[in-house]
Structures are given as C-alpha cells and as structure tokens.
Amino acid sequence: MxxxxxxxxxxxxxxxxxxxxxxxxxxxxxxxxxxxxxxxxxxxxxxxxxxxxxxxxxxxxxxxxxxxxxxxxxxxxxxxxxxxxxxxxxxxxxxxxxxxxxxxxxxxxxxxxADWWPLAAASAGLGRWSDVDSAADMERNGTNTVAGLMKTREAPMPEPESSADTFLPRCESDAFDDLLRRRVTCRNFSVRALEHAVFARMMERVFAATHVKEPVQGLRFLKRSSPSGGGFHATDAYLLIQRVAGLEPGLYRYLPEAHALSRIEGCSDQVETLAGQMVAGQHWFSNAPVMVALVATYRRSFWKYRNHAKAYRALILDSGHLSQTLYLSATDKGMGAFVTAAINEKQIETMFGLDPLEKGVIAVCGFGYRAEEMTITEFDPGRAVWSATQS
Ligand SMILES: Cc1cc2nc3c(=O)[nH]c(=O)nc-3n(C[C@H](O)[C@H](O)[C@H](O)COP(=O)(O)O)c2cc1C
Structure with a gap:
C-alpha cells in the first residue's frame, strides 16, 4: 500500500x-x-x-x-x-x-x-443554528412566559445587595434622556412601508463611514458612529428588505463607504419565509420592514489580533454597539427596533452567500414603524412608548 x-x-x-x-x-x-x-x-x-x-x-x-x-x-x-x-x-x-x-x-x-484563538473558533463554529424555530420551541415547552418558566425552574436567588454609601444627584431630564427612555425593544411592527429617505437616513447614521483613513495601501480604517475593536469595523450590514419605498423587496449588502446598496440576486419572492428563518421563527420580529444581519469578516480583525483570546469577543461587542446605535437612531425617528441572537446562522449564510469560515453572522437587528396596538408584550414599564389605553 x-x-x-x-x-x-x-x-x-x-x-x-x-x-x-x-x-x-x-x-x-x-x-x-x-x-x-x-x-x-x-x-x-x-x-x-x-x-x-x-x-x-x-x-x-x-x-x-x-x-x-x-x-x-x-x-x-x-x-x-x-x-x-x-x-x-x-x-x-x-x-x-x-x-x-x-x-x-x-x-x-x-x-x-485565519489566526483564530482556538476556543473562539470552536464556539463560533458550533454555535450556528439551522432551521430552528425558537418561538415554536418555547411555546411547546412552556418557556415563553414567566409563569411557564417558573414551572420548570426555581426562582433565581436574589443577589446580596451592597449597602449604599454615597447617593448621587438625580438630574433634570433633557432630550437625550427622553430618547434613551423611549428605547424599547419593538415586537409590534406596522405594515406601513418606510419612506426611502428615512431608510437612507437610518443606514447613514448607523452603518455609513463618516471618514476613511488608509495609512498604508489596503489597510483602511473607517470612522463610524459606533466604536469598534482595533478600529477595524469588521462588521457589515446585510439587509433583508420587505417594505421600503423605491426598493424591491429582497436581499442587499450595504456599502459603508459609498453609502449604497448592492443587490444580492434571487429570493425576492420568498422574503417573508426568509425573514422568519432569519429570526428563528420569532414572528414578532419577522414582519419588520428592514432586517439587518450583522456580519463580521474575521480576517479584518485577526489580521492584527492573531490567535488572540479577546478578538472574537471584541467582534461580538462591535455588533452590540451597532445594534444600540440602531435602536437609538430608530427611536429618534419615531420607529421601533430590535436585536436578537436567536437566529439561524446557516440559513442566513446560504441566503446571502456567506462562507462561514470567513464571515460570522453575530446578530440580527430590525427597524420600522410600530403598530397601533401592542399585541405581543414589550418591556415598557414606564409607558414611554405605549400609553395605558394602547396595551
Ligand atoms: C443580545 C440580545 C439578544 C436578544 N434576543 C432577543 C430575542 O431572541 N427575542 C426577543 O424577543 N428579544 C430579544 N432581545 C431583547 C430583550 O429581550 C430586551 O432587550 C429586554 O427584554 C429588555 O427590554 P428593552 O430592550 O425594551 O429594554 C435581545 C436583546 C439583546 C441585547
């Protein structure tokens, strides 16, 4: 032999x-x-x-x-x-x-x-879902409500509280405080389409490069409204658009330097199905007019952070920052927004043609106008968004 x-x-x-x-x-x-x-x-x-x-x-x-x-x-x-x-x-x-x-x-x-830190590579590879319907799963095992959760586990132990030493002054609310208070994860989207200009404004605020620096050829640093580990901005926005004036429903990639969209062909007749797959059956999110998959390109960060124990963590944090900027930008324009990590990475990779050894889908966000009525619970204890009569 x-x-x-x-x-x-x-x-x-x-x-x-x-x-x-x-x-x-x-x-x-x-x-x-x-x-x-x-x-x-x-x-x-x-x-x-x-x-x-x-x-x-x-x-x-x-x-x-x-x-x-x-x-x-x-x-x-x-x-x-x-x-x-x-x-x-x-x-x-x-x-x-x-x-x-x-x-x-x-x-x-x-x-x-790829210069992965091995534990992070294993976690990223193994954590990808395929064809999970998390909404149906939670309904089946009764964990979709607090009452249902309490049937399956003990109440969490209260954490011991430290005693307060110095009380801090409460400040007068200003416009920014009001904006922060109105940020409530939206689970009730309206069927109303987004105006083209409102959509463009959102993309510009959250994902556009405001400046680009190229200290050596090929190494480009973007400046965006959110911070990014190492300044690499390795996270791109891949869009599933259902209802934006002047845009065909379908799949797009946003180009942050040109502030432009690049169409990803196919699937325009299946956007509703794809939207449901993207957010693992969470129907309270899947009718958002715009959904954004936050996709990290590993080598853009690992080029510097080789075999680095914090590099993947920084990429996950980058998506968290982008999602918060998206929440606040949507709130400012009278819209609702969400972020979820309960996503079917494998279907998202297939729909956008992403290679999982090169790129990782970290989370999915979405935004759009709120419905008139709250039919799915939102966490708005201060009634900052929903008045007592609406819910
Ligand atoms: C990383 C992350 C993942 C989340 N995933 C889900 C999710 O899968 N489904 C959902 O309905 N909400 C999800 N949320 C929204 C949270 O449930 C929400 O932020 C929390 O209940 C507090 O409500 P608030 O955002 O209105 O303050 C997620 C939030 C974050 C930050």
Missing amino acids: KVMNIRRCSVLFLEPNETVRFSLGAVFSGGDGLVRHSAWQAIAPHLENGMVGIDEGMVIMLGKLSPSRWVPWGDCGGTYEQVHALIQKGLVIAAEDIPGLEHFRLDDERVRA
Whole structure:
C-alpha cells in the first residue's frame, strides 16, 4: 500500500458528552427512570456542523497525532481502518487528497491561516443554528412566559445587595434622556412601508463611514458612529428588505463607504419565509420592514489580533454597539427596533452567500414603524412608548 502522510486537524476539542432520556423500562427496573449515555464528541470548526461523534479508540489516536507535523499513517499507532475512519470524519487530514474528502484539507488549511484563538473558533463554529424555530420551541415547552418558566425552574436567588454609601444627584431630564427612555425593544411592527429617505437616513447614521483613513495601501480604517475593536469595523450590514419605498423587496449588502446598496440576486419572492428563518421563527420580529444581519469578516480583525483570546469577543461587542446605535437612531425617528441572537446562522449564510469560515453572522437587528396596538408584550414599564389605553 502507498505510504500516506497524515496529521491532525488544526483546532480540536474533545468533549465527554452525556445524553439523558426518560425510559419507563428504567423506572420498572427500580431506577430514577433516566437512561444516561456517555459518548465522545470531537469539536472542530472546519467541520460543517462544528462537531462529530467519535469512539474511545479515536480519542487516544487523536491525542498522539501532531497537528503540525506530517507523519506516515503507520507511525500513529492505529490500524489502517481506524486512520481511515478518522480521515472520513475530517479529524485526521491526509496530505494527498482522497477523492470526495479534499474539502476537509482545504477547510482545515483555511482555519490554520485565519489566526483564530482556538476556543473562539470552536464556539463560533458550533454555535450556528439551522432551521430552528425558537418561538415554536418555547411555546411547546412552556418557556415563553414567566409563569411557564417558573414551572420548570426555581426562582433565581436574589443577589446580596451592597449597602449604599454615597447617593448621587438625580438630574433634570433633557432630550437625550427622553430618547434613551423611549428605547424599547419593538415586537409590534406596522405594515406601513418606510419612506426611502428615512431608510437612507437610518443606514447613514448607523452603518455609513463618516471618514476613511488608509495609512498604508489596503489597510483602511473607517470612522463610524459606533466604536469598534482595533478600529477595524469588521462588521457589515446585510439587509433583508420587505417594505421600503423605491426598493424591491429582497436581499442587499450595504456599502459603508459609498453609502449604497448592492443587490444580492434571487429570493425576492420568498422574503417573508426568509425573514422568519432569519429570526428563528420569532414572528414578532419577522414582519419588520428592514432586517439587518450583522456580519463580521474575521480576517479584518485577526489580521492584527492573531490567535488572540479577546478578538472574537471584541467582534461580538462591535455588533452590540451597532445594534444600540440602531435602536437609538430608530427611536429618534419615531420607529421601533430590535436585536436578537436567536437566529439561524446557516440559513442566513446560504441566503446571502456567506462562507462561514470567513464571515460570522453575530446578530440580527430590525427597524420600522410600530403598530397601533401592542399585541405581543414589550418591556415598557414606564409607558414611554405605549400609553395605558394602547396595551
Ligand atoms: C443580545 C440580545 C439578544 C436578544 N434576543 C432577543 C430575542 O431572541 N427575542 C426577543 O424577543 N428579544 C430579544 N432581545 C431583547 C430583550 O429581550 C430586551 O432587550 C429586554 O427584554 C429588555 O427590554 P428593552 O430592550 O425594551 O429594554 C435581545 C436583546 C439583546 C441585547
């Protein structure tokens, strides 16, 4: 047989995973009715689903293999069948391509080249949802209301409060305080379309570059209304537009330097379905006239922050800042806004044509006019948005 050189994939975590299921048979045989099953799970970001099940023999073999040095397969202490099984799972990489499995080597090389901090790479890869309907799931298991939650868990322990030493003066409210008070996550959007100019204004305020500096060729620093880790502004706005005057419903990418849209072809007849998929079935968000997927391009940040424990965290924070600016900008223009991390990343990647090894969908925001009536609960205890008669 031809000598085949192999090495381990670059990022790999092994998790001893336990699944628990109820069995009537286990009750009759005198136990607590729960059947527990332990199995090893290999977590590796270059895999399509971010993980794959393995057995104990594979765990030992993987522990012996170098992720950097190629060795002949016979030196790894396993049988050819064991090595081949690990190659087919994508956890052991063969130097010479095996038909149908080349993508594992190519994707592993891309993870190596991307300068990820390994734990962040694993978390980003594994945390992506596909076809989740979180609204239906919560209704099914009764966790969509506080009363329902209380049936499934104890009340949280109150945290001990520190004693107050110095009381701070309360200030007269000004216009900015009023704006902050009116920021309430919107779950009741009107069918009213957005005026073109209002939409343009929102995009300009939140996502446009106000200045661009290029200290060396190819390295461009944008200035935006929100801060950004390292000043890289690695987060772009990918839009699903349902109702904006003068724009075809469909998918777009916003270009922050040109303050322009680039159309992403296809799907204009399916926007409603795509909107629902984007926000994992949360129908209280999916009829917003504009939804924005906040998409980070990893290499723009990792170019500087190589193998950096904080780089991915900074990208997540960047999306948080953009979403708050979007909330406040929408509130200022008499609109409602939302942000959610309960999203189907995989469907969003497919609809916008995003490569998950290059780009990560961190959150989805949306904005539009509020409906006349509140039919889905919003957190507005001060009635800053909804008067007592409206809700
Ligand atoms: C990161 C993040 C994720 C959120 N995800 C959801 C969500 O999945 N569904 C939802 O209805 N609201 C979501 N929200 C909105 C919160 O529920 C809301 O901010 C909170 O209840 C406080 O209400 P307020 O924003 O009106 O002050 C999210 C907010 C943040 C910041």
